[in-house]
Amino acid sequence: MPFEIVRNDIxxxxxxxxxxxxxxxxxxxxxxxxAIHRAAGPQLLAECRGLGGCETGNxxxxxxxxxxxxxxxxxxxxxxQGGGQNEAALLYSCxxxxxxxxxxxxxxxxxxxxxxxxxxxxxxxxxxxxxTSAIRDFLLDHELWVYLVVYDRASFVLSSRLMANIQxxxxxxxxxxxxxxxxxxxxxxAEALHGMAPPAAAQQSAAKKKKRLLxxxxxxxxxxxxxxxxxxxxxxxxxxxxMDESFRDMLLRKxxxxxxxxxxxxxRANIDRKLFNKIKNQKDYRPxxxxxxxxxxxxxxPLEETREMLMKAGYSLSHSSRFDLIVEYFIRQGxxxxxxxxxxxxxxxxxxxxxxxxx
Ligand code: APR
Numbered sequence: 001m002p003f004e005i006v007r008n009d010i011x012x013x014x015x016x017x018x019x020x021x022x023x024x025x026x027x028x029x030x031x032x033x034x035a036i037h038r039a040a041g042p043q044l045l046a047e048c049r050g051l052g053g054c055e056t057g058n059x060x061x062x063x064x065x066x067x068x069x070x071x072x073x074x075x076x077x078x079x080x081q082g083g084g085q086n087e088a089a090l091l092y093s094c095x096x097x098x099x100x101x102x103x104x105x106x107x108x109x110x111x112x113x114x115x116x117x118x119x120x121x122x123x124x125x126x127x128x129x130x131x132t133s134a135i136r137d138f139l140l141d142h143e144l145w146v147y148l149v150v151y152d153r154a155s156f157v158l159s160s161r162l163m164a165n166i167q168x169x170x171x172x173x174x175x176x177x178x179x180x181x182x183x184x185x186x187x188x189x190a191e192a193l194h195g196m197a198p199p200a201a202a203q204q205s206a207a208k209k210k211k212r213l214l215x216x217x218x219x220x221x222x223x224x225x226x227x228x229x230x231x232x233x234x235x236x237x238x239x240x241x242x243m244d245e246s247f248r249d250m251l252l253r254k255x256x257x258x259x260x261x262x263x264x265x266x267x268r269a270n271i272d273r274k275l276f277n278k279i280k281n282q283k284d285y286r287p288x289x290x291x292x293x294x295x296x297x298x299x300x301x302p303l304e305e306t307r308e309m310l311m312k313a314g315y316s317l318s319h320s321s322r323f324d325l326i327v328e329y330f331i332r333q334g335x336x337x338x339x340x341x342x343x344x345x346x347x348x349x350x351x352x353x354x355x356x357x358x359x
Contacts, residue, residue, distance in 0.1 A: 002270050002354050003135055003146045003339060005156075005346040010149045011039035016107035017071040018064070018149075019098045021115045024053050026060065026074050032113045032151075036072060040065040044072065057093035061101050071105060073098045077116030080123065088130050091116055095134035099144060109145035114155055124157035132339045139267065150346070158347050166344055169329040170322055247292060247313035248279055254299045269298035270338045270354030289315045293327050294353040300336045303328065323350045 010018050010032060021032040026048040028037045037044055047062045051074075054060050059075035075098050078090040094115050102110040114131060116122035135146050150156045245253070255265050266276040271294055279285055292313045296306040307317055317324045326348060330341045342352040 002272055003132075003139060003148070003342070004354075005148045005150060005342060005352065007151075008149050009035065009151060010111055010113050011035050011067060013111040013147060013149060014068050015109040015111040015145070015147055016069060017061070017073050017098075017102045017105070017109070018067065018069050018111045019059075019113065019115070020072050020074045021113050021118065021120075022054065022074040022076050024056065024076050026051050026054050026076075029119075031118045036067070040067045040072065048074065057090035057097070059094065059097040059101050061105060069111075071102070071107065073101050073110070075115060077120050077122065080116065080121040083126075087116075087122065088126070091122065091127065091130045092134045095131055096138060099135070099138045099142065099146070103142060103144060107144070109147070111147040111149050113149055113151065117155055124155060125159050128157070128343065132343065136339050143273075156347060158343055162344065163347060166326055166329050166348070169332075170325045170348075244312060246283065247287070247309060248283060248285070250309055250312055251295055251299075252280065254301070258299065265295070265298050268338065269294040270342065270352075271295070271298075287313060289313075290323075290351055290353050294338060297327070297331070297336050297338050297341060297353060301331075303331050306331055322348055326350060327353065 006013075018036070020036045023029050023033065028034065028045055028048075043065045044062060051060050051062070054074060054076050056076045056078055059073050061071050061073050064070055064072050075094040077094050078085070078087040080087055095112065098112070099110060112131065112135075114124065114127050117124045117127040131148060135148070138144070139146065251265075255262060262276060262280070263273070266273060269291075271291060275287075275291065279287055279291075289310070292310055292315060293306070296309050301309060303317075310316055317328055319325060323345065326344055327341060330336070330344070335341070338353050342354070345352050
């Protein structure tokens with residue numbers, strides 16, 4: 001089931017359970033703790049008084065009172081002391097125990113803040129990495145919809161090196177390295193089709209050609225015109241027999257070729273089982289582009305096959321789209337971890353790969 005990163009105030013989340021970044025006393029505090037107690041009202045504190053506190057790394061569950069959710073799960077993260085006091089394991093345990101409690105109480109969804117990343121001083125990029133790994137591990141064998149709620153831009157930090165690399169790719173990635181090759185192929189095809197040199201206009205310098213054809217579609221339209229002139233269109237029926245393999249058939253073929261289960265594929269794609277079944281059972285269902293890309297990532301397709309899968313669903317990778325460039329960046333790096341890609345997409349204010357729950 002999907003893992004979603006959202007910008008919100010956790011007290012507004014309508015998940016079945018929201019998680020409070022509490023302290024050992026469970027008697028309230030500042031930050032998330034203060035916000036949740038204020039929004040829930042005094043009955044929450046009254047119930048917490050009866051819990052007898054909570055040790056670091058563990059979690060306890062209460063009602064939610066005036067909050068728009070069913071439960072509050074109070075967990076106590078580690079105070080950062082430099083990383084040598086088992087902080088990562090304790091923080092991982094906060095997420096794990098909270099999700100276990102949510103499932104034990106019949107929750108289908110849970111919303112986390114970035115535990116320990118505020119007053120407890122846990123370095124934000126590391127706190128995010130521990131959260132992601134705990135959530136990913138748990139979702140491998142549990143059905144739960146998990147939201148990581150980011151309250152303010154400053155609290156969502158990726159490694160600066162990764163951010164710089166992605167930004168550089170976005171800035172320079174406008175012309176794909178295989179651009180020249182693609183362009184040459186088009187000119188050769190036009191010549192082969194019509195036994196003539198392409199129109200003088202096409203004899204421009206490579207630099208001008210790059211500028212002129214920053215939108216490859218333009219070249220395609222021209223080439224298409226010449227193809228139509230050259231070949232009489234076949235009858236419609238004959239045409240329709242040329243139907244290519246559909247996106248769905250390619251997806252199912254790839255799953256078989258890789259010898260993985262449907263569930264392994266849609267979990268790696270951060271796709272909900274219901275949506276996967278819709279794609280599998282409704283031949284003409286047309287998924288959105290983020291869904292197609294999520295499957296390409298889950299199947300670890302190289303760039304060419306990713307483009308092929310997109311084309312079968314009626315899409316293409318655009319170099320004028322930050323979203324597309326960021327996903328292409330990770331595919332070129334051979335990084336197919338959808339959680340990592342989604343964190344980068346979120347950091348660049350883009351939508352995420354996979355399905356978004358309607359909250
Ligand atoms: N919704 C979502 N996230 C929030 C909200 C909110 N309303 N308010 C703060 N945050 C974010 C912070 O930006 C930070 O990234 O939650 C993260 C955790 O920050 P803290 O609330 O300071 O929690 P933590 O670092 O775990 O420290 C816990 O602080 O409030 C006290 O009683 C609490 O002693 C405990 C300590």
